[in-house]
Amino acid sequence: MEELTPSQNNWLKKVWFSLRIPFLAIIFALLVGAIILLVSGANPLEAYWQLFKGAFGSLRNFQRVLEKSTPLIFAGLAVALGFKAGLFNIGAQGQLLLGALMAGFVGFSLKGLPPYIHIPLGLLTGLLTGALFAGIPGLLRAYSGAHEVISTIMLNYVAINLSDYFSEGPWKDRSPGNIVSRLPAIQPSAEIPNIGPVPVGFIVAVLTALLIWFVINRTTFGFEINSVGLNPHASKYAGMRTKLLIVAAMVVSGALAGVGGAVETMGVVGRFQPGFNTGLGFDGITVALLARNNPIAVILSSLFLGAMKGGANTMQFYANVPNEIIDIIQGTMLLFVTAEMVIRWIFKLRKQQGTEITVTSGWGQR
């Protein structure tokens, strides 16, 4: 091994420290996935090779990876911000769904707007929808003690029913020949364009991640959210308005998820159709935990998950492997990344500051 100067050595060590757990988790998860593929009679190497080719085999494929990563970044940021405040926002799914629905509505119903007004308007609608819908569990958590995990999961089902209602009823695509329940296609002026192979939505997502990083690490609001997440009682005694902070954190989290849904509708699908974004909110959990709640790392973990999703269809087609293997790999990844965190804590291994996750325990009705 080469001799390294102390500062170089330190820097490498730091990078290794922050990367080793997610890295190991990914390796283990791929191994578990390979075992399941073997058991079910598929060739894991072939499957993974097709997965890789499907993600990076051509410029078009890579563009699809970026498209798939974009809503994941937003969903991941939403969940990560929740975790920072000690809130487990499983409801990112529902907030995202309604954001996608409302953006789809604004996208198809408003005609004759120039793109530079229509696109921001769609994104803003998604943002407000997500924020409002997340405000409900936020208020319930802060003022009635209802645990956000249950209330947000229940609101996910409410969101599914609402979006089904609108795409089957009042806003249904009534064009001749359509029997599917979905909204009409959005106006061309609402479609988020690409710059070369890079979707503009992806750029917005990256900028948002940087913004959230700044807010969490460099502003008073970020500091207060962090301290509420780490110790609500101490924060209260320090004079912070913890209840308001909980609501605020939930609202911002929901706003992020809502934008994620809007981006999905206006940049990828081109209309709202129920079922097209199922699971994105749950992917946000994986993204956030894999990134240890670091907004910058959320970009990387979203790209990784986006690559798996982008390549999944190719894998399913050429290697004849059901898409659901991705879910299994994802679940395993989640397991290892969280279990490892705790193992490290048990063995008092060195860790970076602020990577720990504290989620409220119990149901809060004390």
Add this chain to the structure above:
Amino acid sequence: MISESVNKKNWSSINWKLVRSIILGLIVVGVILFFNARSPEKTSAVLSSTLRYAVPLILGALCGIFCERAGIVNIGIEGQMLMSAFLSYMTNVWTSNLLLSLLVGMLTGAIMGLFLAFLSIKLKLNQTIGGTVINIMATGITGYFYQTGLTTQGKLWNIPLGPLAKIPLIGPVLFNNPPITYMAILLVIFSQVLLFHTRWGLRTRAVGEHPRAADTVGVDVFKIRYWNVIIGGIMAGLAGSFLTLEGVGMFERGMTNGRGFIALAVMIFGKWNPISSALAALFFGFANAMQIQLQFMGIQVPPQFVGMIPYILTIIVVSGFVGRSRAPAAEGIPYEKE
């Protein structure tokens, strides 16, 4: 002795509310009899549908009760149910042996319980995240291995309990059911007795309230927690088997549809008490049956809005708008021996 009586006061909330419960019960019976006089078929249809909807919720809530009374939060009931539903269905497809399918479902639940216990007791993983992992994995695994177009030889059939089934109104509703429904009713009573009238139950509750104190007087905290979470898993497994072997008769992707979470709300509504939780589950079941009746009566409400009712009801319940309840104190906190 003193601790016993203090426990009673805190725990069995049904005791001091006995009068109110009786009055409420009489009103319910009165309403049922009133409707029974008007149209007996419809009444017994509503009651049967209430029970059918309630059974998986009762079993799921029992799962939650066993876990949480011992201090482990189980968010993964949904995944445990789904996995058991899937494996008992597949066993039914392969072997056409319903008894074996039922046993496989229970075993799957036990293993899923053991898994959660391992994650939260041995690895001290955050229990909320552990449960979420179970849910995501169960969705992935069942979705991956499920193929459409499989057929089974049938599902569990009704067993009328002799002359009891002939009693008007109550007979067909209570005494003419398939086996898992009977088991659920018996398990509610069994759990109530086990938790509040045996040494095992006292230890379980002690571990859920104050593990350090329990440890000090020689209770094996880890053992109690492991076994209770496994027992809970078996209950969730039964709930899953109910869905595929008794309720629907087949498997669909994501068929649990949030029942695992509604079961948690039922548990909170029932204040971590088996009998109260069973009544809460019946309340949910009744709301669902009424919703079906409304649709039969041709009342023009979009089905999606009606479909939201159980979820909104759950939110209302966990928000504490219908009476506040208190969770076991040590819930969700990993125990560390000194």
